[in-house]
Amino acid sequence: MTYNPDIHNRRSIRLKGYDYSQAGAYFVTICVQKRECLFGQIADREMALNDAGRMVERWWDELNNKFPQSETDEYMIMPNHFHGIIVTVGADLRVCPNQTGAHQQTGAHAGAPLPKIVQWFKTMTTNEYIRGVKKHHWPSFPGKLWQRNYYEHIVRDEIELHRIREYIVNNPLQWELDRENPNMATNTTGQTHRSAPTDGNEPWRI
Secondary structure, eight states: OOOOHHHHSOOOOOOTTOOTTSSOEEEEEEEBGGGOOOSEEEETTEEEEOHHHHHHHHHHHHHHHHOTTEEEEEEEEOSSEEEEEEEETTOOTTOOBOTTSOBSSOOOOOOOOHHHHHHHHHHHHHHHHHHHHHHHOOOOOSSOSBOSSOEEEEEOSHHHHHHHHHHHHTGGGGGGGOTTOTTOOBOTTSOBOOOSOOGGGOGGGO
16 A cells, blocks of 8 residues: 555544643554654564664653653554553542543642653654764655654553553564554455554554
């Protein structure tokens, strides 16, 4: 399938009116522009990071120093995208927005807004990747390293947190069916086989 940014960019599902500086846990996915595989490869159903992938890992760890009111949880760097959980320190996972986006409880500890954290992570990894292209001949990228938007999901309870952690850890096992995989297997008719789940039907939501 020919790349189409209008189709392959993850749509935003941010809750209207939700204050992302409030305490909580967030599942975040960030994708490389045009699904270029820049961070390594899947070998024997495990992710093997290259130097660029290890660089992304270092900046993920650095989030804890840059934003001490937040804490990184489970994560996985894939060949062309990144999954991670960001938790506000001291967050009570029982405190979550209701269907209208309003908080069910008040007095939650405020921290850096999630978009600010993600943007800092994208900026720092992009800058170092550019240095890697110049100094170490890493593959160059056209335009921007990361897609402009990103996917995010508010983790509402401990059960869902466990489910998402499991999904993240097992992501390399599903690479052949991953919708971000640019080398999806084709069937005998030449059509691309895409059995990966859609936005509203990920395994961690079941």
